[in-house]
Amino acid sequence: xxxxxxxxxxxxxxxxxxxxxxxxxxxxxxxxxxxxxxxxxxxxxxxxxxxxxxxxxxxxxxxxxxxxxxxxxxxxxxxxxxxxxxxxxxxxxxxxxxxxxxxxxxxxxxxxxxxxxxxxxxxxxxxxxxxxxxxxxxxxxxxxxxxxxxxxxxxxxxxxxxxxxxxxxxxxxxxxxxxxxxxxxxxxxxxxxxxxxxxxxxxxxxxxxxxx
Numbered sequence: 001x002x003x004x005x006x007x008x009x010x011x012x013x014x015x016x017x018x019x020x021x022x023x024x025x026x027x028x029x030x031x032x033x034x035x036x037x038x039x040x041x042x043x044x045x046x047x048x049x050x051x052x053x054x055x056x057x058x059x060x061x062x063x064x065x066x067x068x069x070x071x072x073x074x075x076x077x078x079x080x081x082x083x084x085x086x087x088x089x090x091x092x093x094x095x096x097x098x099x100x101x102x103x104x105x106x107x108x109x110x111x112x113x114x115x116x117x118x119x120x121x122x123x124x125x126x127x128x129x130x131x132x133x134x135x136x137x138x139x140x141x142x143x144x145x146x147x148x149x150x151x152x153x154x155x156x157x158x159x160x161x162x163x164x165x166x167x168x169x170x171x172x173x174x175x176x177x178x179x180x181x182x183x184x185x186x187x188x189x190x191x192x193x194x195x196x197x198x199x200x201x202x203x204x205x206x207x208x209x210x211x212x
Contacts, residue, residue: 001124003182007105008151012077013068013142014043019082020089021116025098029054035123038094039101043069069102073146081138082109086127087116096123106152108159110135121175122184126154128169141165154179 029041031054044052047069049062063070080099086109087095096119099107105125110132112120120127130138141163142148149162154176159167178184204211 001182001184004105004124004126004154004179006151006153006155007078007126008149009078009105010074010076011079011081011138011142011148011150012074013139014080014082015068015139017083018085018088021087021092021095021113022089024087024095025092026052028052029098030092030094035097036101038098039103042098042102043067076103078103079106079108079150079152080104081135081142082107083135084110084132086112087120088113091115091119093119093123096120096125100125106150108135108138121178124179124182124184126152126171126179128152128159128171130167130169134167137165 023045024043025038025041026044029038029044029052032038040058041052046067047064049064052061065071068074086107095116100123107120107125107127108130109127111129112127117127138150138161141161145163147162151160152158153160154171157169157171157176159165159169161167
């Protein structure tokens with residue numbers, strides 16, 4: 001998992017409440033347990049005017065020009081702003097994989113569904129909870145300022161905008177430390193590899209039958 005420290009990007013708005021994981025990645029695209037390859041079908045039913053199926057040639061599909069993720073002014077944005085209860089619905093981790101594969105690194109919203117929120121941290125995404133008033137201000141700033149960017153400093157827990165806004169945010173200390181070091185669950189375990197090997201060696205001597 002890539003370490004997260006200071007980050008700056010264009011911002012893309014998703015002005016909808018209760019965006020669920022079924023919308024983030026529709027069920028027909030959940031054909032793999034790999035963490036890559038899902039970004040092309042992120043928010044598929046809103047990004048395209050025709051129904052999507054696995055293996056389609058995307059060049060033959062009809063993008064929805066009114067949908068924000070398809071608009072040229074937001075191309076390459078890695079920060080997504082959304083409304084309340086983002087990531088609700090089923091617990092599929094594929095929804096987070098799709099966001100990450102699309103290029104999203106930070107999501108700002110007034111609230112998140114708990115399982116989705118936890119899955120973000122496990123996959124290197126930073127979900128940040130801000131008040132509804134602050135989110136409303138961010139939506140307005142993005143709309144009226146083409147090229148609008150936000151800088152996110154995880155170490156200092158601050159967000160700065162290209163228009164001069166400065167926002168402090170809260171994050172659990174353990175989750176913050178994991179993101180700063182780029183450690184997912186497997187990475188945390190591998191950091192203890194020497195201790196694990198020593199334990200296995202001692203056990204193989206004291207209880208050899210466990211290793212036959």
